[in-house]
Amino acid sequence: MxxxxxxxxxxxxxxxxxxxxxxxxxxxxxxxxxxxxxxxxxxxxxxxxxxxxxxxxxxxxxxxxxxxxxxxxxxxxxxxxxxxxxxxxxxxxxxxxxxxxxxxxxxxxxxxxxxxxxxxxxxPLVGLTAWQGLVDLAGVREGDRVLVHGGGGGVGHVAIQIAKALGAHVITTAGRGKRAFVEGCGADEVIDYTSVDFTEAVHDIDVVLDTIGGDTAERSLEVLRRGGHLVTAVAEEDTELAATYEAAGRHFSGIAVDPDPVALRSLAALVEEGSLRxxxxxxxxxxxxxxxxxxxxxxxxxxxxxxxx
Known part of the structure; x- marks a missing residue:
């Protein structure tokens, strides 16, 4: 071979x-x-x-x-x-x-x-990351306000669709050139990060999914409601940031994806019902x-x- x-x-x-x-x-x-x-x-x-x-x-x-x-x-x-x-x-x-x-x-x-x-x-990798972050860690429910950073990327565009399938109101950050794409994935609101500061555009968010890194995870604290949850696939080992979130009354979780047959079959079910591509x-x-x-x-x-x- x-x-x-x-x-x-x-x-x-x-x-x-x-x-x-x-x-x-x-x-x-x-x-x-x-x-x-x-x-x-x-x-x-x-x-x-x-x-x-x-x-x-x-x-x-x-x-x-x-x-x-x-x-x-x-x-x-x-x-x-x-x-x-x-x-x-x-x-x-x-x-x-x-x-x-x-x-x-x-x-x-x-x-x-x-x-x-x-x-x-x-x-698999992007789908399992999004599923484990939104479902297993954050427990997204119908009516939640979810912010997905980097909605045009691999994890991001799948996360938008999963959150929508769960009944959430989904907001995402994306460049101007990806606006139509992320809206096609189901995003209810799109923030052009090249011209708008997301911390000034949204508030009272229940769950933030961070796929970007840098200072995005740190600044996301400003948009989460008390008791809200940041799930990051980038800064998962930042213990200092985790402590800052907990001290502010917010939850912090890092997602390190792993093989998961239950989640994989759940992704397949969303595909088969037409909720995920x-x-x-x-x-x-x-x-x-x-x-x-x-x-x-x-x-x-x-x-x-x-x-x-």
């Missing part, structure tokens, strides 16, 4: 397509013939060596996959021929930039028929991973990038 690997840290040019033996599934694992691979900004940071989540090179990046089960020894969850998607093993290396992946059956779900393989591969900005052939990473490095994406196999 072909695998995209790297033997040194650096720019997109370090990604190399090589031949490798197919993995062998362990009991309770399935062998997946990969059809598409979702790319995430985290992978660009790992490629460049910004932090050693999966150790030093050589390594193979990637977690988000969709494909077809080829082998399913000693598991009742799937059969050969099943179409699946998921985010196996995160944050341990899943070696998902590959034509074949061995994954725990518990970390996968049946692919919704209405999603293409590319769309299904784009959903994931936007794929662009797809790239498998061998063009370096080209895809150049766009990933550029940032300011609208939705997700995907490799097709």
């Amino acid at each position: 072909r695998v995209i690997t790297q033997h040194r840290l650096g720019g997109p040019e370090v990604l190399t397509v090589v031949d490798a033996p197919e993995p062998r599934p362990l009991p309770t694992e399935v062998l997946v013939r990969v059809k598409a691979i979702g790319l995430n900004p985290l992978e660009a940071r790992l490629r460049a060596g910004e932090f050693p989540l999966i150790g030093p090179p050589p390594f193979t990046l990637g977690w988000d996959i969709s494909g077809v089960v080829d082998q399913a020894p000693q598991t009742w969850r799937f059969r050969p021929g099943d179409e699946v998607f998921g985010m196996p093993l995160f944050p341990r290396a899943a070696n998902a930039y590959a034509e074949v992946v061995s994954a725990p059956a518990l970390h996968l779900a049946h692919k919704p028929a209405s999603l293409s393989y590319a769309e299904a591969a784009a959903l 994931v936007h794929v900005q662009k797809t790239f052939p498998f061998a063009h991973a370096a080209e895809a990473h150049r766009l990933l490095d550029h940032g300011h994406l609208q939705g997700k990038l995907v490799l097709t196999v």
Whole structure:
């Protein structure tokens, strides 16, 4: 099989397509013939060596996959021929930039028929982050006022749709060029962060989901009602900021996403009922991973990038 690997840290040019033996599934694992691979900004940071989540090179990046089960020894969850998607093993290396992946059956779900393989591969990491943040941590309910920072990005555009499905009034920050996009995702109000200070535009927010970082999490304290909740996917280890929130009578939670079969099936159910779609900005052939990473490095994406196999 072909695998995209790297033997040194650096720019997109370090990604190399090589031949490798197919993995062998362990009991309770399935062998997946990969059809598409979702790319995430985290992978660009790992490629460049910004932090050693999966150790030093050589390594193979990637977690988000969709494909077809080829082998399913000693598991009742799937059969050969099943179409699946998921985010196996995160944050341990899943070696998902590959034509074949061995994954725990518990970390996968049946692919919704209405999603293409590319769309299904784009959903797991961003969808699970949004679901775990809004549902599991913040407990968003009907009528809540939810502010999603970065609504045009991968996590953000999915979070808008999940919050709307929960019955929330959703406000989001986004650049002027993404206004129509986030409104199409269901945003009730859009704040153009390039010209408007969100702390002056909104107040009495029940839940803030931060996907931006910087001072966004700190300044979000000003817009939360007493008892409100900040969930951040960026400043999750900022203990000083957490203490500031608690002292002000607000809740602070950091979200570090993990594989979650219940949430994955819940995302699939939202897709099947027509309440959730994931936007794929662009797809790239498998061998063009370096080209895809150049766009990933550029940032300011609208939705997700995907490799097709």
